[in-house]
Amino acid sequence: MSLKFWKPGTTGPGSSLDRDTEVEGNVVQSAPAYTSLSVQSQRERLPIFKHREKLLYCVEKYGVTIVVGQTGCGKTTQLPQYLMEAGWASDGNVIACTQPRRVAATSVAGRVASEVGTTLGDEVGYTIRFEDVSDKQKTRILYMTDGMLFRETLVDPLLSRYSVIMIDEAHERSVYTDLLLGVLKKIRRKRPSLRLIVSSATLDATSFLEYFTASMPEDEATIVSLEGRLYPVEVAYLKEPVADYTRKAAELSLDINLKQGPGDILVFLTGREEIENCLEYLSDMLPTVPRNATRLVPLALHAGLTTEEQLAVFEPAERGTRKLIVSTNIAEASVTIEGIKFVVDSGFVKIRVYNPTTALASLATVPTSKASATQRAGRAGRTSPGICYRLYPHEAFEALPPTTPPEVTRTxxxxxxxxxxxxxxxxxxxxxxxxxxxxxxxxxxxxxxxxxxxxxxxxxxxxxxxxxxxCPVEMAIARMLFKSKEYQCGEEVLTIAAMTAVQDAFVIRDGAQGALDELERRKFTAEEGDHLTLLNAYNAFTRYGRSSSWCKNHALSFRAMSRAVSIRGQLKKYMQRFNLPIESCQGDAKRLRRCLVSGYWRNGAKWVGDGTFRSVRGNKVLYAHPTSVLFTRKPRSGWVIFHEIEETKKTQIRVITEIESDWLIEQGHRYEGKGSGSVGSTEQ
DNA sequence: GAGCACTGC
Structure with a gap:
């Protein structure tokens, strides 16, 4: 089980390290400096404190300050405080700091509130969808999701209540980050007093600088680099590429466990299937492990797990044991686990890619970027020096793209x-x-x-x-909310809109329990398809008191259902504002389904004999998703509409409802080009 | 008979 690693740079193949040595003899390259500091108290401000005057000077002098600092160097928590102390939040002005994720906005706000010594929601607050813990008069520092600030521009196009806006984690390049930057550049022309801070963890920040100085004066923008306390992470590469990185990851983990000192292991793979395979390899190999070895505690981590299952990875390892966390990309930025000393990086990631020619989104497994590999390695150095093992050769690293293409280019x-x-x-x-x-x-x-x-x-x-x-929903959903007036089914469409916005309302577990879950789910099944099944589940949830234990007994996710209740409430307010009646269809499922077609009319498909479907647009072969009630059943009419389409190994449609073909024609098939499998031509 | 990277309003 010996693995070949070599040291890049100074020694290459043929050097003394180019032999079948074990891992421990071969971990070498000093990594770039990884920051490990998390600022928790006033006393620990030091690392960016020495930059304080420089930072404030830059914010004062330049319209746009680009701040580069590794995750955890304190920029998110400290910078807004410095700005407040320097008077940027006087005269009712607000300092905003945006985050791509909700948890980040809430947790950072909490930490800063306690550092400042204020109640969360007073001087320091946060705003995310459905939670506004801020005060219009009192709040000076406001953490928020970038989507939330972008939405605010629809109401206040100049974002006039803010004196400084800090766009944090800009290197992640979420769609809303990019849209905000574009809009803010425009706003700054009309309101030059607005100060902008773009904060990034990677050095590609120069592209932000170029962006802001391209059509503006040279001294418009500048870059400041921050440092934090450093824990070095050594990086080791495989000598040869491997065919099966999942198996290699399992072997290497056992190897680390035998030969390295204490510290938990974090393995990056691409998805649930790989994670399960890796854990299986591990359990197969465990009998070969010497009895005196440290006990390995394998744990899976991916978004499909329940909250309780996810929490297990944060439990400290018991004395004399070592955690082995096998994770998707969720551990790269969304989730931080302390105590990781060894990272094993497969070098791959799954990303969603949109093909505008076919209008299809697909989930593709691609090599990571250099930035992403660096971020993953950094996960080994948060609490002490660490080691990152990359399951590919050094040349392969050199060939990686510098960054992942921004989401706006693939959505x-x-x-x-x-x-x-x-x-x-x-x-x-x-x-x-x-x-x-x-x-x-x-x-x-x-x-x-x-x-x-x-x-x-x-x-x-x-x-x-x-x-x-x-309306904070997709266009198709919003369109049917508006059309519900015509079909007199606002009540039901509202619920369906909310249920399609939350994913995974049904929780079907693995193995024997899954069969029981499946039986529970059938209690909600509607003949007509998944939309009405979701409606049944929602109505039952509210009828039985919105209880968590009820959800548990009926294979539903309490978290998802509660969120659906919030979303429904929010959408209801929009409907009232637009004077849309909220009437019930009184059980007339036909009327309701016709209303669904008004949103989904471009997502039509026809059932063909072999159990698959053909898309109305493009005549493409489609498979019903296994979670659909129409996975096994033939729709009587032969026609369906669907909520979502995605290419994985096959092209699958999710959330499907049976319809009549002439309803599609009613809804504007006139827009579809000839020869693209129009309703008329596919009908038999 | 069989499957889902991660966010956000």
């Missing part, structure tokens, strides 16, 4: 473009993207918006388009 732009138009940015050619999306994606989105009557032939928003842009 469906329908919603972002609708929102930009709502902001009055009609000429998309003039919008200054940080990274321009493919022209094809923009065209595809415009075409979809036109077909759905959200924009007119002049490219401007229609009256309904303006309203739909304000």
């Amino acid at each position: 469906d732009l329908t919603t972002p473009i609708l929102q930009l138009k709502s902001l009055g940015i009609d000429n998309l050619m003039k919008f200054e993207w940080v990274s321009a999306p493919p022209a094809e994606s923009v065209l595809r989105a415009l075409e979809g918006l036109f077909a759905a009557e959200m924009i007119g032939e002049d490219g401007r928003l229609t009256a309904v388009g303006q309203k739909v842009a304000e």
Whole structure:
């Protein structure tokens, strides 16, 4: 089970290290400096304190300050406090700091509130969807999700209550981060007093600098680099590429356990299936492990687990044991586990890619970027020096792309473009993207918006388009909320809209329990398909007192169901604001399904004899997702609409409802081109 | 008979 690693740079193949040595003799390269500091008290401010005056000077002098500092160097917690002390929050001004994720916004706000010595929600607060723990008068430092701040621009286009806006974790390049940067650049032209801080953990921050200085004066923007306390992480590479990194990861973990000192191990793989395989290899190999070895406690970590299962990875390892966490990318940025000393990096990640030509999203397994590999390695050095083992050769690392392409270049732009138009940015050619999306994606989105009557032939928003842009749901869902007036089923469509927004309402466990869960789920099954099944589940949830134990007994996720209740409440307010009646269809499922088609009319499919479907647009072979009630059943009419489509190994459709083919024709098939498998031509 | 990287409003 010996693994070949070699030292890059100074020694290559053929050197003294190029032999079948064990891992421990071969971990070498001094890593770039990884920051491990987490600032918890006033006393620990030092690492960025020495930059304090420089930072404040830069914010004062330049419109845009780009701050580069590793995760945990204190920029997120300390910088807003310095700005407040320096007077940037006086005269009712607010300092905003955006985060790509909800948990980050809430937890950072909590920490800063206690550092400042205030109650959370007073001087320091946070705003995320469904939770506004801030005070319009008192709050000076406001942490928020970037989506939330972007939404605020729809109401206050100049974001006038803020004196400084810090866009944190900008290197992650979420769609909303990119949209915000574009809008903020525009806002700064009209309001030059607004100070912008773009904070990034990677050195590609120069691209942000170029972005802001491209069409502005040279002294508009500057970069400040921060340092933190460092724990070195050594990086080792495989000499040869491996065919099966999942097995190699298992072997290496056992090897580390035998030969290295204490410290937990974190393995990065791409998905649930690989994680389960890796854990299986491990249990197969365990009999070969010497009896005196440290006991390894293997733990899986991925988003599909329940909260309780996820919490297990944070429990400290028992005395004399070592945790082995086999994780997806969730542990790269979303979740931080202390005590990791060894990282094993497969070098791969699954990302969602959008193909604008086919309008299909797919989940692809691709090599990570250099930035991502660095971030993963850094997970070994948070509490002490560590080692990162990359399961690929050094040359392969050199060949990696520097960063992952920003999300805006690989996603469906329908919603972002609708929102930009709502902001009055009609000429998309003039919008200054940080990274321009493919022209094809923009065209595809415009075409979809036109077909759905959200924009007119002049490219401007229609009256309904303006309203739909304000609704925090996908266009198709918003469209059926508006059409529900016609079909008199607002009550039910509202619920379905909320249920499709939360994913994984049903919790089907593995193994024998899964069969029982399956039986529970059948109690909610509606003949017509998944949308009505979701409606049944929601109604039952509210009828039985919204209880957590009831959910447990009926294979439902309490967390998901509670979220659906919140979302429904929020959407109901939008409907009331737009004077849309909230009437019940009184059990008339036909009317309700016709209303569903008004949103999903472009997502039609026809059942063919072999159990698969063909898409109305493009005549593509589609498979029902195994979680669908139509997975095994033939729809009587032969026609369905679906909520989602995704390519993995097969092209699958999820959340499916049976319809009549002429309902599709009612809803504007006129927009579809000839020869693309129109309803008429596929009908027998 | 069989499956889901991660977010966000």
